[in-house]
Amino acid sequence: MTSEEEFLRKWKEEEPLYIAWGRFIYSKMTSLIDSKINPRNVDAFLRLPVKPRVKEADSLLQKAFYRQKNYIDPYSEIEDKIGLRFVVLLARDVRVIEDAILEGGCYWNYEKARDYEDERAAKPEEFGYQSVHYVLKSKFGFRDESTDIPEGLPCEVQVRTLLQHAYSELTHDTIYKPSIKATPQMKRAAAKSMALIEATDDYFTEVSRLIDNVVESSSRIEETLFSVYKDKVSDEGVSQITPLNSLITDRYGKLIKEGFSSELEVFFKEKPYIFDRIKERRESAQLYRVPAIILVYYCVAKFPTAAKYDTPLDDSELAMIYSDLGLSLAIN
Structure with missing residues (x-):
């Protein structure tokens, strides 16, 4: 052999x-x-x-x-x-x-x-x-x-x-x-392209850093909501990074301030039944399968007037959340 x-x-x-x-x-x-x-x-x-x-x-x-x-x-x-x-x-x-x-x-x-x-x-x-x-x-x-x-x-x-x-x-x-x-020409062209790649990576990294600075606040909010949702509702099939979750967080995140995490904890201690409502509806409604639903409840309770404007949710979805909190969507 x-x-x-x-x-x-x-x-x-x-x-x-x-x-x-x-x-x-x-x-x-x-x-x-x-x-x-x-x-x-x-x-x-x-x-x-x-x-x-x-x-x-x-x-x-x-x-x-x-x-x-x-x-x-x-x-x-x-x-x-x-x-x-x-x-x-x-x-x-x-x-x-x-x-x-x-x-x-x-x-x-x-x-x-x-x-x-x-x-x-x-x-x-x-x-x-x-x-x-x-x-x-x-x-x-x-x-x-x-x-x-x-x-x-x-x-x-x-x-x-x-x-x-x-x-x-x-x-x-x-x-x-x-x-x-x-050939020398091939090597030279390849070297130039790699030099450009290195420079491009530097530029991309700087762009990424600037973007990260802008979205840092939203990211912290999303991380908080994701953690609470997994702990109190479900960790099955839940993702922090989805278009709907980001859309809701971007909109309602404008209403909250520093200290949101501690205020959120107090809010749900006073209204623990909200988690039950989310669990009941998550199988049939996509809205209740994203962690940002927690933020919607919080903002509707704290800012009932502002929460109904410029929102990605339709009136029927909002009305149900207002009702859960003992409020009316028609509130002024």
């Missing part, structure tokens, strides 16, 4: 283990990321779908035997037989993924194989391919569903921004592959 045949035989035998390991990492990573960005949605935070990517057998054989890698033990030394790629919006978001990798250290040993920030610090005058690469190896043998995962199984995890990913998709199979001889 030739070296290639032995390599391929072993790969066909172990490929299901690598697939199971990739799925396990995906599951744990998305859970860890979700806990760090809550109440934001992890599917929105990750700009492209994440799924374990298995190298094709031909690609593995070419890398092992025909790309002048000078491997001593190619099967063991090739650590990207299975891989995952996490794509985020901004460079600052990369840290969230890295923190999740570090936090998952109870499941895997990790090694940073590539860090574009280190490369940029070492050669600040150059602009090239940027991505963060980790290799995660199973920390101990364990059984995941129906598969026994052995200790030391590697998986490559790439982390990059959406702009970095676009650059990679355009150039990595050409300029950075040994089979292609890149």
Whole structure:
């Protein structure tokens, strides 16, 4: 049996283990990321779908035997037989993924194989391919569903921004592959595009910071309502970030001031039955499935006149809330 045949035989035998390991990492990573960005949605935070990517057998054989890698033990030394790629919006978001990798250290040993920030610090005058690469190896043998995962199984995890990913998709199979001889013009054009990407990320980050400053107040209100709703009503299928929730919060948030959280607590101690009304109606009415419904009740009680104007709720929806509070929508 030739070296290639032995390599391929072993790969066909172990490929299901690598697939199971990739799925396990995906599951744990998305859970860890979700806990760090809550109440934001992890599917929105990750700009492209994440799924374990298995190298094709031909690609593995070419890398092992025909790309002048000078491997001593190619099967063991090739650590990207299975891989995952996490794509985020901004460079600052990369840290969230890295923190999740570090936090998952109870499941895997990790090694940073590539860090574009280190490369940029070492050669600040150059602009090239940027991505963060980790290799995660199973920390101990364990059984995941129906598969026994052995200790030391590697998986490559790439982390990059959406702009970095676009650059990679355009150039990595050409300029950075040994089979292609890149011309000086190609390299120069690629370097200019990466310089623009870095500058664009800086501008995007500044725009994001300015937006965050503006919406900080609304975000604090939404976080308070989300916490109260989950605690007092239900945590099933509830999301802080929905168009309806934001629409209601933006409108009624203008009526409240600092100290809202403590006042809200006092309000519902006096009127605990409101939570029962919300529970009764949440199955049949979308309005009662968003945390901002709590704010509507509070504002109707505290500002009955102002609460009925410039509202995203229709009269029938408002009338029911006014009635729950012993008020009339026609109040002046």
